[in-house]
Amino acid sequence: MKLRSKKEGFTLIEILIGVSIIAVTMTAMTNLVIVSMRANTFNMNTLQAYYLAEEGLEAMRNMRDSNWMQNYGWNMGEGFECGMEGGSYRFTASKGDPWTLTLNGDPQLYEVDNVSHMSFSHSGGKESAFSRYILVEYEECESGAAKISSVVEWSERGNDQNITLTTYLTDWR
Secondary structure, eight states, rough: OOOOOOOOOOOOHHHHHHHHHHHHHHHHHHHHHHHHHHHHHHHHHHHHHHHHHHHHHHHHHHHHHHHHTTTTTTTTTTOOOOTTOOOOEEEEOTTSSSOOEEEEEOOEEEEEEEESSSSEEESSSSSEEEEEEEEEOOOGGGGSSSEEEEEEEEEETTEEEEEEEEEEEEEEE
């Protein structure tokens, strides 16, 4: 009879090396997924904030144009007077009602769940991560221009973020 001196199979060291390689690979893949999800969330919030800031500028353009249509001066009428008190403003609007400005109002935005899409409002609904306010600055009342800045702020993972869009509104007639 012959005795076999060579055994077939894996040794304990080979198994440990294989398990270590699998563990390192899984950890790297998990970290990649987590970082990708965080980046995606940040990008979604940044894009939403940009849209909200643009909506603020569009509302100011709408107010300017509505004032003109109501036979006011471009910078006169409700909530958009030359020499108006400095500070931050927030919009209020109801369905079918025109935009109005409120000085130093609560800038918090609330999610309003519509049938086809999510929208935001300064009242009602579930509190969102975003707040928006509008800064109106006149260098001179007679200059024919107002600097309008729409600022949207939110907090993400303990860091404060903001987007500011600025435009100049003039008497375009």
